[in-house]
Amino acid sequence: MISILISFWENVLIALRALAQNKLRAVLTTLGIIIGVLTVVSVASIIAGLNEGFSSQISALGSNTLFVHKYPWIIKDDFFKYRNRPDITMKDAEYLIKHSKLAESIAPAVGTSRDIKFRNNSLADIGVAGVTMEHELIEGYTIADGRYFSQTEIDHDKSSCVIGWEIKEKLFKEQHPIGERIKIGDVSYTVIGVMDKRGSLLGHNLDSEVYVPIGTIFKNFGAHRSIRILIRVPSAEMINEVKDEIRFLLRVSRKLKPQEEDNFSINQQEMLTDMYKQLTGGLYTAAFGIGTLSLLVGGIGIMNIMLVSVAERRKEIGIRKALGAKRRAITSQFIIESIIICSIGGIIAIFFSFLISLVIDKVTPFPSSVPIWSVFMGLGFSTCVGLFFGIYPARQAAKLDPIECLRYE
Amino acid sequence: MQHLIHLEKITKTYKIGTIEVHALRGVDLDIQSNEYISIMGPSGSGKSTLMNIIGCLDTPTSGSYFLDDELVSTMDDNKLAEVRNRKIGFVFQTFNLLPRATALHNVELPLIYSGIHASNRKTIAEEALEKVSLSDRKNHRPNELSGGQRQRVAIARALVNNPSLILADEPTGNLDSTTGKEIMTVFDDLHKAGNTIILVTHEKEVAQHADRIVHILDGNIAEDIQVNNS
Numbered sequence: 001m002i003s004i005l006i007s008f009w010e011n012v013l014i015a016l017r018a019l020a021q022n023k024l025r026a027v028l029t030t031l032g033i034i035i036g037v038l039t040v041v042s043v044a045s046i047i048a049g050l051n052e053g054f055s056s057q058i059s060a061l062g063s064n065t066l067f068v069h070k071y072p073w074i075i076k077d078d079f080f081k082y083r084n085r086p087d088i089t090m091k092d093a094e095y096l097i098k099h100s101k102l103a104e105s106i107a108p109a110v111g112t113s114r115d116i117k118f119r120n121n122s123l124a125d126i127g128v129a130g131v132t133m134e135h136e137l138i139e140g141y142t143i144a145d146g147r148y149f150s151q152t153e154i155d156h157d158k159s160s161c162v163i164g165w166e167i168k169e170k171l172f173k174e175q176h177p178i179g180e181r182i183k184i185g186d187v188s189y190t191v192i193g194v195m196d197k198r199g200s201l202l203g204h205n206l207d208s209e210v211y212v213p214i215g216t217i218f219k220n221f222g223a224h225r226s227i228r229i230l231i232r233v234p235s236a237e238m239i240n241e242v243k244d245e246i247r248f249l250l251r252v253s254r255k256l257k258p259q260e261e262d263n264f265s266i267n268q269q270e271m272l273t274d275m276y277k278q279l280t281g282g283l284y285t286a287a288f289g290i291g292t293l294s295l296l297v298g299g300i301g302i303m304n305i306m307l308v309s310v311a312e313r314r315k316e317i318g319i320r321k322a323l324g325a326k327r328r329a330i331t332s333q334f335i336i337e338s339i340i341i342c343s344i345g346g347i348i349a350i351f352f353s354f355l356i357s358l359v360i361d362k363v364t365p366f367p368s369s370v371p372i373w374s375v376f377m378g379l380g381f382s383t384c385v386g387l388f389f390g391i392y393p394a395r396q397a398a399k400l401d402p403i404e405c406l407r408y409e
Numbered sequence: 410m411q412h413l414i415h416l417e418k419i420t421k422t423y424k425i426g427t428i429e430v431h432a433l434r435g436v437d438l439d440i441q442s443n444e445y446i447s448i449m450g451p452s453g454s455g456k457s458t459l460m461n462i463i464g465c466l467d468t469p470t471s472g473s474y475f476l477d478d479e480l481v482s483t484m485d486d487n488k489l490a491e492v493r494n495r496k497i498g499f500v501f502q503t504f505n506l507l508p509r510a511t512a513l514h515n516v517e518l519p520l521i522y523s524g525i526h527a528s529n530r531k532t533i534a535e536e537a538l539e540k541v542s543l544s545d546r547k548n549h550r551p552n553e554l555s556g557g558q559r560q561r562v563a564i565a566r567a568l569v570n571n572p573s574l575i576l577a578d579e580p581t582g583n584l585d586s587t588t589g590k591e592i593m594t595v596f597d598d599l600h601k602a603g604n605t606i607i608l609v610t611h612e613k614e615v616a617q618h619a620d621r622i623v624h625i626l627d628g629n630i631a632e633d634i635q636v637n638n639s
Contacts, residue, residue, distance in 0.1 A: 010521055017509055319505045322466060323566070324494020324522040326487045402466050406505065 015337035029305045030345025032298020033385060036291045037349035037378040041370060043287035045357040047280050049368035054276055063269050064236045065138060066243055068229035072265040074275050085263040087226035095253040096229060102242045104234045107134035110217050110227040114185040116210060118171045127209045128184055130217030138230045146178040146193035149213060157215035162193040166207035184210060187220045295381060299389035306338050306393035317397055318405025327398040334397050338390025339383055346382030350375050413573060413605055414440035414463065419472035421458050432458040434628035445600040447608045447616035450625035459625060460609045464497055464576045465489045477573055494522050498567025502579035504559040506551040512562045513547040519570045537565040541595060557588035564595055574605040581615055593618050
C-alpha cells in the first residue's frame with residue numbers, strides 16, 4: 001500500500017514535470033474539458049440562484065393557500081375549453097364562506113386595471129384589486145401608514161382605497177397621502193392606507209397596486225367579471241383535504257352532474273413549483289447534454305494528445321523500461337498524466353465558473369452562486385475523463401518494445 | 410561450477426516480411442562473476458542481438474539463458490523488467506539520460522522502480538554519483554554536462570542498484586578519445602572493485618581493456634580469447 005502511494009506521488013511529479021514542458025499544449029488540450037465543466041457548473045449555479053429567488057417568491061404565495069379561478073394557472077391543452085366556463089362569481093364565494101368547515105378563511109378578490117390620478121400626477125394602467133377584510137390576512141401584507149378597510153367600508157362599498165408603496169412614492173412624492181382623494185379611472189377614492197414595501201411576485205410588482213372594497217369594482221367598473229377566491233388552509237398538510245372540500249362544495253353549488261368535469265380551477269403554489277421544476281429540469285438536461293458532449297470531445301482530444309505524447313517520448317519509455325519499469329509503472333505514469341491534464345482543465349473551469357457566477361450575480365437581476373456539489377462533480381467528471389481516455393494511450397505506451405524505443409531518436 | 414551467465418544454444422530469428430533473418434545461430438557462452446569481457450563484431454554480426462538477450466531486453470527464439478541460476482529466457486515482460494532492475498546496469502553509447510531530470514534524479518530512476526523509499530533513494534544515488542566523482546554536479550541537467558560527465562551519470566545509474574553485471578554498449582562511441590580513455594579507466598576501476606563488466610564494442614582499443622574478448626561473426630562465436638593485461 002505504501003509503495004503504491006509512493007509510486008503514485010512519483011508519477012504525479014513525473015507528470016507535472018512533463019506538463020511544465022508543454023504548458024500551452026496542455027491548456028489547449030483541456031479546452032473541451034473546460035467548456036464541459038464550465039457549462040455544467042455555470043448552469044448549476046444559475047439554477048441554484050434561480051431556486052433561491054423562486055422559492056422566496058413563491059413562498060409569498062403561501063404553501064397553504066388555494067386559489068379558485070376560472071382558468072387553471074398552467075394550461076396544457078385547449079384554452080377555449082376553459083373560456084366557456086361560467087365566471088367565478090361572488091355567489092360562489094358566498095357559498096363557500098357559508099359552507100366550508102375546513103378553510104381557515106376565504107377571501108374573494110377581483111382585479112382590473114385603470115389609470116390613476118392625483119392632482120396633476122397620473123399613472124397609467126395600475127392594477128386595481130377589489131378585496132374583502134380577509135384579503136389582508138391571507139396575503140399577509142401590513143400597513144405602513146393609515147389603516148386597512150373596516151368591515152363597514154367593505155359592506156357598504158365605500159370609495160376608500162389602500163395604495164402600494166410605489167404608488168405613494170410616484171403619485172404623492174413628498175406629500176402625505178392619507179385622506180387625499182385620487183381618481184381611479186373616472187371615480188374618486190379616498191386614500192386610507194399605504195402598504196409596506198412588498199417586492200414582486202413572479203415578475204408582478206406588488207408595490208404598484210391599489211386595493212378597493214370589492215363591491216366598488218362591480219359598481220364602478222362593471223359587474224361582469226370573473227373573480228378569484230383565495231382560500232387559507234389551516235396548515236400545509238391539510239391542503240388536499242381542503243381542496244377536496246372546496247371542489248365538492250363548488251360542484252354542489254354549481255349543480256354539476258357526476259360525469260361532468262369541473263367548470264372551475266383550484267390552483268395552488270405547488271403547480272407553479274412543479275412547472276418550475278420541470279423547467280429547471282429541462283435546463284439541467286440541456287446543460288448535462290452539452291457538458292457530456294464537450295467532455296466527450298475533450299476526452300478524445302486528451303486521448304489524441306496522450307498518443308502524441310507517448311510517441312514523442314518513446315525514448316523515455318525505452319529508458320524507463322530498460323531500467324526496470326514494469327508495464328504497470330508505465331501505464332500508471334501516463335494515466336496519471338492524463339488525469340492531471342484533465343483535472344487542471346476542471347480547476348480552470350471551476351475558477352471561471354465562480355467568475356461567471358459573480359458577474360451574473362452583480363450584473364443581472366438574478367442571484368447566482370456556485371453550489372459546492374457542482375464543484376466536486378466538475379472535478380470528478382474531469383478526473384474520470386482523464387482516467388477513461390488515458391487508458392488506451394497508456395496501455396499503448398506500456399506495450400512498447402524497449403529495444404525499439406531505445407533506438408528511437 | 411556456478412556461472413553468472415550461462416547461455417545454451419541461443420538462437421534468434423527475425424521475420425522481416427517473408428524472409429527469416431538468423432541473427433544468432435546457436436550461441437553457447439558462460440561468463441563468471443567478476444569477469445571483464447568484451448564482445449566484438451562488425452555490424453550485422455548479431456552482436457547487438459546477443460547484448461539485448463544478455464541484457465534481458467529481448468528473449469531468444471530458442472535455447473536457454475540462466476542468469477544467476479535463474480532461467481530468464483522464458484520470462485514474460487514484467488519479470489524481465491524486474492530482472493533488469495535488480496541485476497543489470499546498462500551503459501549506452503548515447504547515454505540515454507532523461508533530458509529534463511537532474512543527474513541525481515536520473516541516478517534515482519532504477520531505485521524508484523525497485524520501490525525504495527524517497528529518502529533512502531537520495532542517499533544511495535548520491536553515493537553512486539560520488540563513486541564516479543560527480544557529487545558536485547548532481548543538480549545539473551544532462552544538457553549542462555559534458556559528454557564524459559553524462560556518461561559518468563549513466564555509469565552511476567548503472568551501479569546504483571548493485572547489479573550482478575554492468576552491460577556497456579559502445580560506451581565511448583560518442584566521446585572524444587581523451588574522454589573515452591577516462592571513461593574506460595572508470596570501468597577498469599569498477600572491475601577492480603569486484604564488478605562484472607560486459608563491453609560491447611567494435612573498437613579494438615576499447616576491447617583490449619577486458620580480460621577476455623569474444624568475437625561474434627554471422628550469428629556465431631568465432632573466437633573466444635583470454636587477454637593478458639598485466
